[in-house]
Amino acid sequence: xxxxxxxxxxxxxxxxxxxxxxxxxxxxxxxxxxxxxxxxxxxxxxxxxxxxxxxxxxxxxxxxxxxxxxxxxxxxxxxxxxxxxxxxxxxxxxxxxxxxxxxxxxxxxxxxxxxxxxxxxxxxxxxxxxxxxxxxxxxxxxxxxxxxxxxxxxxxxxxxxxxxxxxxxxxxxxxxxxxxxxxxxxxxxxxxxxxxxxxxxxxxxxxxxxxxxxxxxxxxxxxxxxxxxxxxxxxxxxxxxxxxxxxxxxxxxxxxxxxxxxxxxxxxxxxxxxxxxxxxxxxxxxxxxxxxxxxxxxxxxxxxxxxxxxxxxxxxxxxxxxxxx
Numbered sequence: 001x002x003x004x005x006x007x008x009x010x011x012x013x014x015x016x017x018x019x020x021x022x023x024x025x026x027x028x029x030x031x032x033x034x035x036x037x038x039x040x041x042x043x044x045x046x047x048x049x050x051x052x053x054x055x056x057x058x059x060x061x062x063x064x065x066x067x068x069x070x071x072x073x074x075x076x077x078x079x080x081x082x083x084x085x086x087x088x089x090x091x092x093x094x095x096x097x098x099x100x101x102x103x104x105x106x107x108x109x110x111x112x113x114x115x116x117x118x119x120x121x122x123x124x125x126x127x128x129x130x131x132x133x134x135x136x137x138x139x140x141x142x143x144x145x146x147x148x149x150x151x152x153x154x155x156x157x158x159x160x161x162x163x164x165x166x167x168x169x170x171x172x173x174x175x176x177x178x179x180x181x182x183x184x185x186x187x188x189x190x191x192x193x194x195x196x197x198x199x200x201x202x203x204x205x206x207x208x209x210x211x212x213x214x215x216x217x218x219x220x221x222x223x224x225x226x227x228x229x230x231x232x233x234x235x236x237x238x239x240x241x242x243x244x245x246x247x248x249x250x251x252x253x254x255x256x257x258x259x260x261x262x263x264x265x266x267x268x269x270x271x272x273x274x275x276x277x278x279x280x281x282x283x284x285x286x287x288x289x290x291x292x293x294x295x296x297x298x299x300x301x302x303x304x305x306x307x308x309x310x311x312x313x314x315x316x317x318x319x320x321x322x323x324x325x
Contacts, residue, residue, distance in 0.1 A: 016150045020162045023146045027163055030143060038124050038140045039171060042073065043178040045122070047094030049075040052083065054108050056157040057100040057164060064098070064168030070189050071172055072181035080108040088112060093120035098171075101125075102144075102160045104132020113137050126164055142167055203290055204283035206320075207304050207313030208234070215240060215311060218247055218271040225250055225270050238303050238311040239270045245309045248274030280305045283312065291320045 006014070042049060049068055053061035061077050068075035078087060078097075091097065097116055099109050104127035113134070116123060125138035128145030135141045144167050150158035184200075214232035216225050218241055229237045229252065236251040250273055258265045258273065265273070280303045281290055290302055294317050304313035 016158075019150050020159050023159045023163050024166045026147075027144060027167065034140050034142060035170070035174075038142055039174045039178055041122050041124065041140065042096055042171065042175050045073075045094070045096045047074075047092050047096070048090075049073050050078050050091060050095050050097045050121075051075060051100070052078045052080050052097060052109060052112075053100030054080055054106045056161050057102065057106070060161050060164045060168065061098075061100045063165065064100075064172065067169065067172040068175065070186070071176040072179045072185055072189075073172075073175060080106070080112055083112050084108065088115055088119070091116065091119050091121060095119075096122045096124060098124045098126060099134055099138070100164055101127050101132070101134050102129075102157065102164075103127070104129035104134035106134070109134060126167060128160065128163075142171075201287040202283065203281055203285045203287060203304055203313070203315055206287060207283070207315045208319075209304075209313040213311060213314055214238060216270050217242070218269070218274075220270045222266055222268045222270070222273060225273070226255065229255075234301055234314060234316060236301055237270075238314075239274045240311065246278070246280065246303065246305055246311050247271065248276045249278040249303065250274050278303060280309075281315070282306075287315075287320060290315050291317070294320070 049065070051061040051065045051068075052058070058077070058079060065075040065077040076090075078090065080099075083091075099113075101109055104125065110133050113123070117137070123138045125132075125134045125141045126144050127134050127141065128143065129135060130141065130143065130145075144160065144163040146159045146163055148154045149156060149160060150162075212232060214228050214234055214237035216228050216237055216239055218239055220228075220239075225237055225239075229235065229250070236249060238246060239248045239250060241247050248271075250270065254273060254275065279293060279297055279299065281293065283304055283306070285304075293302060294300065300318075301314055301316045303311050304315060306312050
């Protein structure tokens, strides 16, 4: 079957995407040891990574700074115009400054370069003009040059900013690997995200405890056990011995099975009807591990015990669903 013809607008969009993709490919092909040098300088930075750029380059710079900050580096964006009016005070001699400029001749950037030199920073340039003032002033230059913008008039920053963004991502990811930044490290900088919750939230952060915990002694009558389960509304109760250590568990499922058996059971005590050796977790167990146990054994709640095997809390699967796991 023949592919239906695309509209001129769709064709135009496809051409632009292909042009920008080709620009990134060409940039990758000419990448040299300057990139490795830049990553080494960033990895060795004892201060901050400061990124600066004007206009659309500045917007890309903000994104690069955000990516580096979330992947293990202390990075921030400095507006070059504001820098010239006092914000240079945040820059220290241990910092590495990355300047973004398509032409390498951005007036606001070039104006602050002498001051950056006096402060003693390490300067990295991201530009497409090797002969520019910015390129000549930098210790390392990263070539983000393009043949032309995707703009039909070759004016609006499009392909050039795409190239800068891609180079920034390459820097951030290479730097992350150089620093051996792990998934757990990532979670610590993203505590609100799904991965952050999976790798940082512990059972102790979400468990029901103290008076909310359904708990009876081994010699408690079944009627008392049912009342405890009903009042705490977890569909189960922990059963402990005289020393407060966990002996077993009784659930609403156990109660249904007792009723279906047709036997007289109201005079029984908790020790007689409990299930011994239930699955438990500790307060330091990750919430994600807790969810895995619940799903593996197809149960809806887990008791939390201390090192002496005394129940101290309860986690219900609804708590984990609410958490977004």
